[in-house]
Structures are given as structure tokens and as C-alpha cells.
Amino acid sequence: MASYLESYGEGEEQHAKRLRIVKWTAIIIVVAAVAGLVLYETFKNYSEEHEIQAFVNLLKNKDYQGAYAMWGCTAQTPCRDYSFDKFLEDWGPKSAHADAAAAKVGSSDTCGTGVVIPVDFKGTEPLPLWIDRGTRTIGFSPDPECQKKRWRFGDFFRSLFHKESVLVAG
Numbered sequence: 001m002a003s004y005l006e007s008y009g010e011g012e013e014q015h016a017k018r019l020r021i022v023k024w025t026a027i028i029i030v031v032a033a034v035a036g037l038v039l040y041e042t043f044k045n046y047s048e049e050h051e052i053q054a055f056v057n058l059l060k061n062k063d064y065q066g067a068y069a070m071w072g073c074t075a076q077t078p079c080r081d082y083s084f085d086k087f088l089e090d091w092g093p094k095s096a097h098a099d100a101a102a103a104k105v106g107s108s109d110t111c112g113t114g115v116v117i118p119v120d121f122k123g124t125e126p127l128p129l130w131i132d133r134g135t136r137t138i139g140f141s142p143d144p145e146c147q148k149k150r151w152r153f154g155d156f157f158r159s160l161f162h163k164e165s166v167l168v169a170g
Helices: 012-043 046-060 064-069 084-091 153-161
Strands: 109-111 114-120 127-132 138-140
Touching: 012 153, 046 064, 046 114, 046 127, 046 138, 064 084
Parallel strands: none
Antiparallel strands: 109 114, 114 127, 127 138
16 A cells, blocks of 8 residues: 555646646637627628628619519519609619619618618718518618617627728828
8 A cells, every 4th residue: 555645646637637628628618609709790680781782783783673672562562652663763873872883781780670781872871771680671771770779799890800991181
């Protein structure tokens, strides 16, 4: 039988190994949680942003009937308060939004049952559009962004990776 001093310190190496495993497991869990949060905030409205980009592409290709259909208005189910003639006034070749090739889709803002996405047409103020998550129809948003208090992690992360140059008048 070995004496107490002969076996002293035998378990220290296993204890240190266990501590390293616990430490690295905790670090991996925290990094995965942060990466998951960043990915969620970046891509949570991806399909809605894609819908708005498809709408802008239809305008760019002058497919006004297709773009009008994205508003939930078709020949079979016309919109009572938004006729195709009114749609052409707002989006057609003689409108302020005629240059769809220069349009830029802004960052989305989740708001209840839908998403507000501003579209910036050259020479005009950004136009906030609303997409209903349930019906996937597009419409005008009453507000440029949702009227609620919230963290803006998505804007923060987008600002890190999507830098735009700012011109300063001199």
C-alpha cells in the first residue's frame, strides 16, 4: 500500500484536463450563441428583402402588371382602392420612381405581422414599403420604421460590414 505522499498530486493532471474541457466548451457555446444571434439578425427578413428586390426588378424590366400583382392586385382580384392606373402614376415611366435601375433596397425593420423596407430611388426620399408576412403582399408603409423601442443589433452588424463612403461638401 502506497503512502499518502507517494500518491500526492496524481489527480491534479486529470483535474486540470477537466477544467480545460469545461473552459473550451463554455467558450464554444458563447461563440456559437453570438454567431447565431448575428446570423439571425442579418437574415431574419431575407425573404422579404428578396421580395422587394424582385418588385424593383419587375419595375426595372417595365413589367408593371407583374409588379402590380405583387401588391395583391390582379385582373381576377383587382384592388378596390388602388387601380392599375393609380399604380402606374406611382410606379410607371412618368412617375418619380421611374428609374428603378438606380433604386437601392435599404435595411429591413420587423414590425408585428410585417416588415418595413425602405427603397431609395435616385433624387427622392427613401420610400418605405410594407410586406405582410402572411400574405406576402407589398404596400405602402404608413411610417418609415416601426414605432417601438428595440435593440438595433441588425443595423449595428450591417454597419460593420456594409460601409458606404460619405461625401462632405467643402
